[in-house]
Amino acid sequence: MLQDLLNLGLVDIGSDDSRFAKMESASTKLLKQFEESPPLMITATLVSLDENVDEDTPFLELVEGLVIEEWNTLRNTHVNRPRELLRSITISALAAATDKNPERSAIVWNTAASRLIHDQTSLGKAADLLKQCFERVFSTAESEALRRTGMLEVAQPLRRRKKSTGSTPEAPTLTGSIESNEVLQEVARAAGPQFPQGQALNNANPHWSNQAQQWSYEFTPRMTEALVKAVNLGTSRLAESIAADIAAHIASMEEHLRKQLGQVESLQSKLAESEVAGRMRLDVLWWSQARYSPSQNASYSVLPTSTAAIAAAVDLTAMVPALAPASVTHVLGETMAACTRSERLSLLDHLKKLNESPPHGFEELLPAGVTNTARVPLLEIAAEVVGGSSVSEDDLRSRAGVDPELMLEPAELAMWLFRELQARRIVEDTA
Structure with missing residues (x-):
C-alpha cells in the first residue's frame, strides 16, 4: 500500500x-x-x-x-x-x-x-x-x-469420501517367542560336562547320560532352571507385547475421543451461534414492526424526528452484535422512514433540535471524548449535544470534518450514528 x-x-x-x-x-x-x-x-x-x-x-x-x-x-x-x-x-x-x-x-x-x-x-x-x-x-x-448471524452458508467443495485415516489399532500382534540359542547353554549344562564340539561349560552336569543314576540327579535341577528361564523369558516378552498393544490402543482411543469431542463442541458452538442469530433476527424484525423505543418508552412516531433518529440507533445497537451485517443498518433506515416524517434538515439543524429535545438516559450510552483528538466522529458531537453542549458550524467543519449544511433525513442520520456506535462497540470490545 x-x-x-x-x-x-x-x-x-x-x-x-x-x-x-x-x-x-x-x-x-x-x-x-x-x-x-x-x-x-x-x-x-x-x-x-x-x-x-x-x-x-x-x-x-x-x-x-x-x-x-x-x-x-x-x-x-x-x-x-x-x-x-x-x-x-x-x-x-x-x-x-x-x-x-x-x-x-x-x-x-x-x-x-x-x-x-x-x-x-x-x-x-x-x-x-x-x-x-x-x-x-x-x-x-x-x-x-x-x-x-447464520445468513451466509460457507460453501464446502464436494470431495470424494476418503477412507478413514484414523489411528484405529490393527489386530493384536502378540509375541512371546524366544530363540533356541537363548536357552542352548542351559540345556547343554543339564545334558553333560561340555558341548558336542568339546567346549567346556560353566556349572555343567559332571556326568554323561551313560552314568544314569548320577547323571539324572544332576540333570533334573539344571534342566528345571533351563525350562524356568525359557518360560520366564517368553512370558516377559509376551507381557511387553501386550503392554505395547494396549498403550497403542489407548492412545488411539484418546485421539478418537478427542476428535469426537471437538466435533461435538463445534456443533454445540454452531447451534449456540444459530440460536443467538435467530433470536437477533426475530428481535430486529419485532422491533422494526413495533416501531417502539424501549429506551424512551414511546413510539418513535411521537418523538421529535432528530431525537427518534438517535434513540433508534441506540436501541438497535442494544439488540445486535457489534459485528452486524449491513442489512441491519438498512432495517434501521427503513424503520425510521416508516415512522418519521420525511423531513430533510441540515446536519446542524438536526443537532440543534437534538439539543432542544435530547433523549433521556443516554448520558452513559453516549460518552463524550471517545477518540481524544481534534478530528472526531459525528457520534462524539451528538454525544456532547445530548449532554447539553451547544453546537456550531465550526464544530462540524473543524472537529467532525463534515458540512454543517449537509441535508439528511432522520433515517440517514440514524444510520450514520448507528454505524459509528458499532465502530465504537468493537473498539471497546477489542481494547
Whole structure:
C-alpha cells in the first residue's frame, strides 16, 4: 500500500531508498499502536478520509513522532509537518491492520461508510486506492458478520469420501517367542560336562547320560532352571507385547475421543451461534414492526424526528452484535422512514433540535471524548449535544470534518450514528 501511494506522487522522498524503509518502519510502529489502542483506528480513518485535515491534528503529531524515531532529519527535509507523508503512512498502517481481520475492518468501514455515502470526504489523488481499500474492508467485515448471524452458508467443495485415516489399532500382534540359542547353554549344562564340539561349560552336569543314576540327579535341577528361564523369558516378552498393544490402543482411543469431542463442541458452538442469530433476527424484525423505543418508552412516531433518529440507533445497537451485517443498518433506515416524517434538515439543524429535545438516559450510552483528538466522529458531537453542549458550524467543519449544511433525513442520520456506535462497540470490545 505504501509503495502504491508513493507511486501516485503524493509524497516526494527523492531517490534515497532508506527514506522509504524508514516510512515502512514507522507504518509498522503505527500498526502496533493500533493493536495497543484500537480507538486510534477511528481517528486514523477520519484522517485518511481528508487530505485537507489540519496539520496540527494531534494524530498527525503522533505519527510524525514515530517517523522521527526512524528519520531524524525529517524536518530538515520538510519545513512544515509533512501532512501527505504522514497520511500515507496512516493509510498503509490501516491497510495492514485490517487485512483479513473482520473486527478491525468493521471499525474502519463503520467509521467511513456514511462519509463516503454522503460525499463528506476529500480523498485527493489517493481516491481510487482508498475506495478499493474500503471495498476490501467492507467485504471482509460483511462476510464474517453474515457467517456469524447464520445468513451466509460457507460453501464446502464436494470431495470424494476418503477412507478413514484414523489411528484405529490393527489386530493384536502378540509375541512371546524366544530363540533356541537363548536357552542352548542351559540345556547343554543339564545334558553333560561340555558341548558336542568339546567346549567346556560353566556349572555343567559332571556326568554323561551313560552314568544314569548320577547323571539324572544332576540333570533334573539344571534342566528345571533351563525350562524356568525359557518360560520366564517368553512370558516377559509376551507381557511387553501386550503392554505395547494396549498403550497403542489407548492412545488411539484418546485421539478418537478427542476428535469426537471437538466435533461435538463445534456443533454445540454452531447451534449456540444459530440460536443467538435467530433470536437477533426475530428481535430486529419485532422491533422494526413495533416501531417502539424501549429506551424512551414511546413510539418513535411521537418523538421529535432528530431525537427518534438517535434513540433508534441506540436501541438497535442494544439488540445486535457489534459485528452486524449491513442489512441491519438498512432495517434501521427503513424503520425510521416508516415512522418519521420525511423531513430533510441540515446536519446542524438536526443537532440543534437534538439539543432542544435530547433523549433521556443516554448520558452513559453516549460518552463524550471517545477518540481524544481534534478530528472526531459525528457520534462524539451528538454525544456532547445530548449532554447539553451547544453546537456550531465550526464544530462540524473543524472537529467532525463534515458540512454543517449537509441535508439528511432522520433515517440517514440514524444510520450514520448507528454505524459509528458499532465502530465504537468493537473498539471497546477489542481494547
